[in-house]
Amino acid sequence: MDKNEPIYFTRGNPATDALPIDDFRECADAIFKEEGRVLFQYGHYSGYGPLRQWIADWFGVAYEQVLLGNSSMEFLTFAAALFVEKGDTVFLENPSYDRAITAMKRVGATVVGIPLEHDGIDLQAFEAALQKSVPKLFYIVPDFQNPAGVTISIEKRQRIAELAREYGFLIVEDAPYRFLRYQGENPPAFRELVPEKTLHISSFSKIMSPGVRVGFLIGPKDIMPKLHKWSEDTYIHPALVTEGIVYEYCRRGLLEPNIESLKALYAPRMACMLQMLDKHLPGIDFIRPEGGFFLSLNLSDEINGRALQENAEKFGIVLSNGSGFFTDGQGDNFVRLPFCGLSPEEIEEGVIRLAKAIDHHRI
Numbered sequence: 001m002d003k004n005e006p007i008y009f010t011r012g013n014p015a016t017d018a019l020p021i022d023d024f025r026e027c028a029d030a031i032f033k034e035e036g037r038v039l040f041q042y043g044h045y046s047g048y049g050p051l052r053q054w055i056a057d058w059f060g061v062a063y064e065q066v067l068l069g070n071s072s073m074e075f076l077t078f079a080a081a082l083f084v085e086k087g088d089t090v091f092l093e094n095p096s097y098d099r100a101i102t103a104m105k106r107v108g109a110t111v112v113g114i115p116l117e118h119d120g121i122d123l124q125a126f127e128a129a130l131q132k133s134v135p136k137l138f139y140i141v142p143d144f145q146n147p148a149g150v151t152i153s154i155e156k157r158q159r160i161a162e163l164a165r166e167y168g169f170l171i172v173e174d175a176p177y178r179f180l181r182y183q184g185e186n187p188p189a190f191r192e193l194v195p196e197k198t199l200h201i202s203s204f205s206k207i208m209s210p211g212v213r214v215g216f217l218i219g220p221k222d223i224m225p226k227l228h229k230w231s232e233d234t235y236i237h238p239a240l241v242t243e244g245i246v247y248e249y250c251r252r253g254l255l256e257p258n259i260e261s262l263k264a265l266y267a268p269r270m271a272c273m274l275q276m277l278d279k280h281l282p283g284i285d286f287i288r289p290e291g292g293f294f295l296s297l298n299l300s301d302e303i304n305g306r307a308l309q310e311n312a313e314k315f316g317i318v319l320s321n322g323s324g325f326f327t328d329g330q331g332d333n334f335v336r337l338p339f340c341g342l343s344p345e346e347i348e349e350g351v352i353r354l355a356k357a358i359d360h361h362r363i
């Protein structure tokens with residue numbers, strides 16, 4: 001680590017050293033030989049069939065319930081385009097994934113942010129918001145949320161599932177971090193609690209490689225035809241070449257050991273971040289995640305968060321703009337801290353620098 005270089009607490013990238021490039025080379029060679037005439041030709045609008053089937057078996061769903069796409073971000077735009085019209089309401093957690101907020105705003109949705117607590121959204125605020133307007137979609141990142149690191153408790157999941165049935169809104173469950181749990185057990189997914197009202201979105205970005213851009217959506221049988229058709233009309237079909245490589249990788253049984261080795265790499269990074277925060281920032285409110293890529297700080301009003309973000313580079317760190325994660329311009333005092341792509345030395349040094357920067361911005 002170069003002491004003169006800034007430490008980037010910005011993007012949630014997987015660790016570059018953990019990308020399984022040699023395995024990809026072998027998988028590409030094998031699958032191109034076997035299936036090259038399929039993968040390099042126009043194909044089916046729902047993606048490469050063998051990978052769809054592999055995912056269907058993995059999740060225990062029917063083949064037609066699986067749509068492949070050029071990663072999960074794409075599906076947020078599909079959901080927005082298909083289910084939301086200008087002026088319709090969409091609920092999101094507040095804070096939420098910034099690109100999801102943008103995707104919903106782009107189609108003219110009225111976005112309503114439901115405050116996030118340490119164990120998921122504030123249910124009272126949620127039910128009060130439902131009395132005012134029933135959303136078309138509730139976009140939610142239930143496991144190790146980006147940006148906050150929060151996982152929704154089972155009780156809150158059950159209540160949200162009940163309300164989805166009662167009011168009829170669709171849950172867009174964005175779950176790319178669900179496989180990366182470093183402690184404890186996963187609560188059931190919305191896909192399991194209320195399958196008829198859930199679009200479950202995930203991808204291989206965090207558990208294999210984001211560069212392959214392979215994501216998948218699992219949804220109820222009655223809604224899927226719309227999504228398959230939307231895929232066809234958008235880009236004929238998603239990119240088959242990388243889907244073929246991902247398929248070969250999965251078929252060889254490499255995915256599960258890769259997830260295990262990522263967990264072994266990332267768990268100590270998260271532990272290091274937590275330990276350093278306890279040591280250098282006692283008294284600051286922060287989320288203690290049990291997996292994923294992020295944790296977050298909620299700084300008190302005694303700190304000028306906006307100035308902190310603007311001046312962070314002077315202290316040798318780069319921070320994301322906290323307000324980008326909020327639906328309503330809040331977020332000056334919200335700090336997202338990704339830990340997976342940083343070495344323990346960078347995390348240690350980064351938190352020391354962050355503590356100095358925060359101290360400097362006390363009002």
Ligand SMILES: Cc1ncc(COP(=O)(O)O)c(C=O)c1O
Pocket residue numbers: 012070071072073074097141146174176202203204205210215
């Ligand atoms: C919650 C969430 N959804 C979607 C994405 C986009 O991921 P993908 O690479 O699958 O498009 C990300 C990426 O960081 C994310 O954090």
